[in-house]
Amino acid sequence: MSVSLPLAHCEIRSWRAGDADSVARYANNRKIWMNLRDAFPHPYTVQDARDFIRSLRNRTPETTFAIAVNGEAAGSVGFVLRHDVERVSAEIGYWLAEPFWGRGIATEALGAMTSYAIATHNLTRVYALPFAWNGPSCRVLEKNGYVLEARLRRSAIKDGVITDQLQYAFIVPDTAVTADDLPPRETRG
Numbered sequence: 001m002s003v004s005l006p007l008a009h010c011e012i013r014s015w016r017a018g019d020a021d022s023v024a025r026y027a028n029n030r031k032i033w034m035n036l037r038d039a040f041p042h043p044y045t046v047q048d049a050r051d052f053i054r055s056l057r058n059r060t061p062e063t064t065f066a067i068a069v070n071g072e073a074a075g076s077v078g079f080v081l082r083h084d085v086e087r088v089s090a091e092i093g094y095w096l097a098e099p100f101w102g103r104g105i106a107t108e109a110l111g112a113m114t115s116y117a118i119a120t121h122n123l124t125r126v127y128a129l130p131f132a133w134n135g136p137s138c139r140v141l142e143k144n145g146y147v148l149e150a151r152l153r154r155s156a157i158k159d160g161v162i163t164d165q166l167q168y169a170f171i172v173p174d175t176a177v178t179a180d181d182l183p184p185r186e187t188r189g
């Protein structure tokens with residue numbers, strides 16, 4: 001079953017085989033690659049895009065989606081579910097094609113994907129690990145209620161440079177009522 005989340009400025013939807021050309025065109029950008037894991041290829045070819053889309057086919061649950069702008073796949077947003085005792089957590093990631101930067105599209109997509117991940121997988125925590133130099137990504141996270149928890153010093157290497165990562169998390173509050181939440185019992189005099 002394909003997913004579609006229509007939003008004000010974009011649509012989050014399942015990837016389609018026909019997305020390969022647009023995705024390769026937009027993903028082949030060093031400014032994008034510089035802010036993602038090395039598993040994201042550079043240069044990024046149409047064959048890379050085809051392999052990526054094919055790898056998602058039949059993968060259940062579906063956790064990686066296209067960000068479509070004006071009907072065209074112009075980015076990606078997805079999450080990795082953690083396992084075992086961390087099965088209430090997921091790491092979220094995203095990128096958007098450069099021509100569409102600065103319009104609030106990633107902010108909108110991240111917010112919708114965070115809600116979708118939490119609701120679909122009963123999560124209590126969604127987190128992201130932008131490189132410390134990635135101001136725009138930190139801003140997108142903060143605008144969606146993610147809170148800076150830690151600076152993971154010298155935890156990654158990108159393009160030959162050791163860098164810090166910033167750990168941001170969106171926490172689903174514990175709604176269970178505890179004794180401390182209850183009003184004090186009335187005492188009779």
Ligand SMILES: CC(C)(COP(=O)(O)OP(=O)(O)OC[C@H]1O[C@@H](n2cnc3c(N)ncnc32)[C@H](O)[C@@H]1OP(=O)(O)O)[C@@H](O)C(=O)NCCC(=O)NCCS
Nearest residue numbers: 032035095096101102103104105106107130135136137139
């Ligand atoms: C990060 C990214 C997804 C942002 O997409 P976007 O659609 O332009 O983001 P938005 O328009 O929703 O918001 C960007 C915010 O960053 C702010 N910003 C821009 N440059 C900035 C900078 N150098 N430092 C801090 N904030 C900055 C913008 O002003 C805006 O905030 P505002 O609404 O308060 O003004 C996009 O730049 C991208 O794909 N980058 C490469 C991949 C990447 O970094 N992915 C995330 C990996 S953790």
